[in-house]
Amino acid sequence: MRARHARAAKALDVQTEAGGAFWGWAGRTLGVPARTADGAPAWLRLVSxxxxxxSGKLWDGNLDAQHVFGDLDGRRPALLTVHDAVDNGTAYRAELSARVEQPVLSNDPVLQRDLQLPDSWWEDLAGTLAKVAAVNTDRVAVRQQYMDRAIPEFVGIPAPAVxxxxxxxxxxxxxxxxAPLRILDWEGWGRAPEGFDAATLYAYSLLQEDVAARVCDAFPVLGSPAGLAAEAAVCAQLLQTVARGDNLVLQGQLRNWAEELRRR
Structure with a gap:
């Protein structure tokens, strides 16, 4: 991956910077800060x-997002160009994006500390997700067939109607x-039950009660009949990861959430 990343940097005429390399899940991706030929800060990510x-949803997700959303009024790092290569049966895609200078709010998807974010941040998030929700696409993030199978298995109720x-x-x-708001990693975007993003953020906030409550305040769809399908789908997804040995820190909270969904 390091050698292919260096080749991609040369092909795209960018200089990578020392430090700050970020490996994705299971070494599938490698991202490094870089600068374009005219000195603009960038981020060079290689996926294999x-x-x-x-091919398909995950492979083309960032490129599709650029075509549909652009930089989403500054809330999404623009994808500047891509470079594809194949070597010995492995495909590599290099994605050069505008660099986001602000650090992410957590090094782990699961929030491990309290966050005091201003009301304006939550308003920006809700407004941005509303713009995303209004886009028409044939990309699918959550399949009905998955919900029909996983929700009864992991949550213990029939899949709610979407x-x-x-x-x-x-x-x-x-x-x-x-913060200020930028939303990263657009690989998997697509159609999902209403409230799916809000339910996902809520799930990853469960260790921090005040933040979880703030998510619910910002997204009234949570706790409503309209949001039940999304909440059950997210709860099932994460309980499935627990069954595989991941996200164990959330196990108790997810089981409590599943019990609440069963009562609803």
């Missing part, structure tokens, strides 16, 4: 996949947002 799997499908970022956690 077997050549026969280098009253409204909207477009979602679909991975809205605390390691993907900054």
């Amino acid at each position: 996949a077997p050549e026969d799997k280098a 009253t409204c499908w909207t477009t979602a970022h679909s991975d809205l956690h605390w390691a993907n947002v900054t």
Whole structure:
């Protein structure tokens, strides 16, 4: 990955900077701060996949998001260019984006500390997600078939009827947002039940009761009949990760949430 990243930097005529390298899940991605030929700060991210799997929603997510959203009124780092290569059966895509200078609000998706964010931040988040939700797309983030299978298994209720499908970022956690607001990592965006992003952020806030309550205040869809399908889908997703040995720190809170959803 390091060698391919260096080749991509050369192909795109950017200089990478020492320090600040970020490895994604299981070493699938490698991101490094960089500067373009004219000195503009940038971020060079390399993603890899077997050549026969280098397509589809996740592979094209950032590129599709650029075409549809642009920089989303400054709330999304613009994708400047991409460079594709294949080597010995592995495909590599280098994505050069505008650099976000602000640090993410958490190094872990699960929020481990209290956050005091101004009302303006929450208003910006709600407004930005409303713009995302209004976009028409054929990309799918959450499938009905998954909900029909996973919600009964992990939450213990039949999959609630989805009253409204909207477009979602679909991975809205605390390691993907900054203050002032920027939303990172647009690989998986697509159609999901109304309130899915709010429910995701709520789930990753469960260790911090005040922040979780603030999420609910900012997104009244949570706790409402319209939000039940999204909440159940997110709860099922994360309980499934717990069953696989991930997000164990949330296990108790997720089970309590599932009990609340069963009562609703």
